[in-house]
Amino acid sequence: MTPSILPVIMCGGSGTRLWPASRESMPKQFISLIEGQPSTFRMTVERVSGPGFLRPVVISSSDSRFVVAEQLAQAGIEADILLEPERRDSAAAVAVAACQAAARGPETIVLILAADHLIGDDAAFAAACRSAAAGAERGLIMTLGIAPTRPATGYGYILAGDEVPEAGGARRVARFVEKPDAAGAERLIAEGALWNGGYFLFRADVMTKELSLHAPKILSAAKEALDGAKRDLDFIRLDPEAFAEAPKTSIDYAVMEKTDRAGVLAVSFPWNDVGTWSALWDAAPRDADGNAIRGRVAAIGTRDSLVYGSDETLTAVVGLDGIVVVxxxxxxxxxxxxxxxxxxxxxxxLRAAGHAEADEHRRMYRPWGWYQRIDIGTRFQVKRILVHPQGRLSLQKHFHRAEHWVVVRGTAEVTVDDRVQLVHENEAVYLPIGCTHRLVNPGRIPLELIEIQVGSYTGEDDIVRVEDIYGRG
Structure with a gap:
């Protein structure tokens, strides 16, 4: 009987090729890419939360930690959340996962998977994981090879070798091939090559041994980062100094292309890594004209196009073919x-030119909810703020601006220096420059308010936090 599998979900990417919907402040794995579907992160978590899977581990950047926690709560799923102090590519994260799993039990079967893939058949995916786990039990580092549907140049390829007896249909990996050109992709498919989907299944002790042979510095850094990790609320923060010592490289380069334990299981479930807007068009449902449409969109005389509209702004496209509008x-x-x-x-x-829109959305998510800029000008800024039930902002003060808060939904508990008051819907409160203040939602429904800032400077760095339950400086 195949043992339960420990899923480790990697969600540290920024998804810049899906800009402007995906940005550093809210990467693609946390947004709804297809009309009516949740984020790919949430779908991934739900996919590996059924029978045969252990409580998942999520490896995330610190900036995304509260989004991860909120979407896990929405799915009703508990997970261990490890925070990377910085991006060191996949090898360091896999090493951390292997070391943590080895502490649970040396023969723990680990599944490494990305948070930003679309899979069209969850049952087939789970069955493939169980089959690949049979190879992992026998000491192979298994990967899932996706049956290609076209000669794609954006994926790596795997050429399979000899069969592995009693390993669920697994084969040895004969060769990994980097992303080819179009002619190379056609040749590889003719040879029976598979797409490298980036999934790995292995016994914890096998991966740590292979890391010690092929990437000892990465393994050492991972162990020290875990040994020095600190708990912060519901998160585990890896030690930053130790983690920074890990060379920045992928698990493919560090181990998979060097090990003699690489195995592959061919799978054919619908799969897309949603790496570009054209890839999303491939994956999304399309209308009779071949258009994939999301949001408030009017498309006339337009064919074979992706129109990813905003829920707030109407987007109209007329007489264009084969285009992407976001x-x-x-x-x-x-x-x-x-x-x-x-x-x-x-x-x-855009980054080089200093445009904030390169990385920041107008709506910025925080552990207590979110704020969204409505307008900004000389000496003023207007924001819309939503605070989750029981959400609590930091006790803080500003040196360059005063603020007016108008409650439009719910009830706010407002602290201004030594005074605490309840502010109800259609009521307002004034916060003078320099006062110590805090906003709390004591109720059971979201609190919404309009914030008007007036002063010589309205930037986010004009915040001095006196007290913060989220541990921010």
Missing amino acids: TTPDAVLVTSKEKADAVKDVVAS
Whole structure:
């Protein structure tokens, strides 16, 4: 009988090729990419939370920790959340996962999977994991090889070798191939190659041994980062100094291309890593004209296009074919599907020019809820704020601005210096420059308010936190 599998979900990417919907402040794995579907992170968690799977582990950046926690709560799923102090690519994260699993039991079967993939058949995925686990039990580091549907140049490929007896249909990996050009992709498919989907199943002791042979510095850094980890609320923060010592490289380069234990199981469930807007068009449902549409959109005389509209702004597209249009409250992208891969270059250009929109959404998520800028000008800024039930902002003060809060829904508990008061719907409170203040939602429904800031400077760095339950400085 195959033992239960420990799923480890990697969700540290920023998804710049899906800008402007995906940005550093809310990467693609946490947003709804297809109309009517939850985020790919939430779908991934739900996919590995059934029979045969242990309580999942999520490896995330610190900036995304509260989004991870909130979406887990929405799914009704508990997980261990490990926070990477910085991005060191996949090898360091896999090493941390293997070391943590080895402490649970050396022969623990670990499944490494990404948080940003779309899979069309959850039952087939679970069955594939069980089959691949049979190979992992026998000491192989298994990967799932996706049956290709086209000669894609954006994926790596795997060529399978000899069969592994009594290992659930597994084969040895003959060779990994980097992303090919179009002609190379066609040749690989003719040879029976599979897409490298980036899934790995292994026994914890096998992976740690292979890391010790092929990437000892990464293994050492991972062990020390775990040994020095500290608990912060419901999160486990890896030691930053130790983690920074891990060389920045992928698990493919560090181990998989060097080990003699690599195995592959061919699978054929519908799969898409949603790496670009054209890939999302491939994965999304399309209408009779071949258009994939989301949000408030009117498309006339338009074919074979992706129109990703905002829920707040109407997007109209007329007489265009094979294009991508993405509308958000503060940015619009228009490109051909063929050039959609170049979006990452746009983001780099915007960063170089100092445009905040490269990384920040107008709506910024916080552990207590979110705020969204409505308007900004000389000496003022207007925001819409939502605070979750029982949410509590930090006790803070500002040196350059005063604030007016108008409650439009719910009840606010407001602290201004030594005074605490309840402010109800259609009531307002004034916070003078320099006062110590806090906002709390004591109720059972979300609290919404309009905040008007007035002063010589309204930037987010004009905040001095006196007390904060979330441990922010």
